[in-house]
Amino acid sequence: MSKEGTEKDLLDPKESMRVIRQVIDVAKKSAQEDGFHFMLWGVIVPVSAATEWYLWRSTDFGAPWAVWGILPAIGGLIAMLYEWRRGRSGRPENMVRTWYSWVWGAFVLSLVLALFFATQNRLSPAPLVLILSAFATFLSGLLLQFAPLRWGALVQWIGAAVCFFIAPQDGNLVLALATVLAYLLPGIMLHREYRRSHVR
Amino acid sequence: MYDKLDPLLLSQLRLAIMSYLMVVREAEFNELKEKTEATAGNLSSQISKLQEAGYIEVHKSFRNNFPLTTCCITPAGVEAFERFYEALQGYFKGE
Numbered sequence: 001m002s003k004e005g006t007e008k009d010l011l012d013p014k015e016s017m018r019v020i021r022q023v024i025d026v027a028k029k030s031a032q033e034d035g036f037h038f039m040l041w042g043v044i045v046p047v048s049a050a051t052e053w054y055l056w057r058s059t060d061f062g063a064p065w066a067v068w069g070i071l072p073a074i075g076g077l078i079a080m081l082y083e084w085r086r087g088r089s090g091r092p093e094n095m096v097r098t099w100y101s102w103v104w105g106a107f108v109l110s111l112v113l114a115l116f117f118a119t120q121n122r123l124s125p126a127p128l129v130l131i132l133s134a135f136a137t138f139l140s141g142l143l144l145q146f147a148p149l150r151w152g153a154l155v156q157w158i159g160a161a162v163c164f165f166i167a168p169q170d171g172n173l174v175l176a177l178a179t180v181l182a183y184l185l186p187g188i189m190l191h192r193e194y195r196r197s198h199v200r
Numbered sequence: 201m202y203d204k205l206d207p208l209l210l211s212q213l214r215l216a217i218m219s220y221l222m223v224v225r226e227a228e229f230n231e232l233k234e235k236t237e238a239t240a241g242n243l244s245s246q247i248s249k250l251q252e253a254g255y256i257e258v259h260k261s262f263r264n265n266f267p268l269t270t271c272c273i274t275p276a277g278v279e280a281f282e283r284f285y286e287a288l289q290g291y292f293k294g295e
Contacts, residue, residue: 010210013291020285023216026235027223095225095272 031096033144035190036082037104042184044075046176049126053172100143107136126171127163130156130178137182148189152182203287206280208253213238213246218273218281221256226272247271255280 011019048071055064110132118125134156141149159178163171209215216236221227227235233243250256255277259270273281 010207011212011215013205013288015212016205016210016215016284016288017292019212019215020219020288023219023235024223027220030231030235031224095227096223098226 028145031144032194033097033100033140033190034194035187037079038149038183038187039191040075040078040082040187042179042182042187044071045179045183047071049172049176049179053169053176056169056172096143100140103136103139103143107132124163124168124171126168126175127160130160130163130175133179133182134160141186144190146186146190146193148186149182152186155181203290205287206284208249208255209280209284211246213242214250217243217246217250217271218255218277221271221273222278222281226270229269229271232271250277253280 048067051067051071052064055061055067111129114128114132115125117123118128134153137149137156138153141147141151141153156178159174162174166174209218213236216238217232220232220235229240229243229247232238232247233240236243238246247256247258251258253276254274256271256273259272261268261270
């Protein structure tokens with residue numbers, strides 16, 4: 001795509017339309033995410049939630065919630081390492097990526113506050129996590145123009161509503177299932193789409 | 201009767217820059233250079249023309265001690281692009 005246009009060779013309408021379509025297509029691809037974080041947390045959250053549920057249901061272990069201090073901590077380290085490597089590779093920033101980072105940064109901050117609030121008041125954190133996550137997932141779906149994430153957010157909102165009608169400890173099962181549908185599956189789809197458009 | 205097209209956007213590179221910024225809103229110089237496959241000199245010159253017209257803003261800063269040039273589309277730029285695109289569509293009506 002050579003764009004070495006000068007004043008002498010002005011475009012005609014047909015060429016203008018071609019340039020617009022071609023460049024917008026390129027821009028959409030460049031704003032794409034590779035789905036890594038959705039896949040990572042799409043595994044870590046369901047495994048942690050299901051493990052806590054299992055420990056609570058089938059063992060005498062006194063602190064089943066402790067699993068949340070192990071796997072998510074490892075996940076956090078992997079996520080930071082991944083972003084650090086991506087930053088070093090010189091990936092250019094743009095507005096979509098900046099907004100995307102802000103959305104998830106705000107989510108993490110809200111999550112920390114919500115978890116603190118839930119533990120202090122002996123509330124089940126699952127519905128709070130689902131509501132906050134649904135909001136961030138929905139915005140990501142809009143920013144990346146990726147419908148499966150928006151559907152995933154809907155699943156999380158429904159999951160949060162379901163949590164209000166079941167035993168608090170069973171909320172972990174809903175969290176696990178909703179996260180597989182909202183993170184893991186769209187994450188895999190996003191990754192496939194990213195590979196299709198970037199690896200030729 | 202066709203609407204007159206904005207002559208500033210009838211250059212291939214300037215139109216490419218504006219189309220790209222319409223999607224991402226803000227982009228670094230090197231990203232624009234890579235995506236438009238333009239030379240640094242030509243890109244720089246076309247960016248200046250768009251900046252003079254008020255269609256884009258250029259911010260210069262530093263990242264890791266290296267100069268960083270960022271371009272972002274202005275509301276006037278968005279309006280000009282939308283007007284251009286609308287006028288352009290008029291040429292294809294009835295085709």
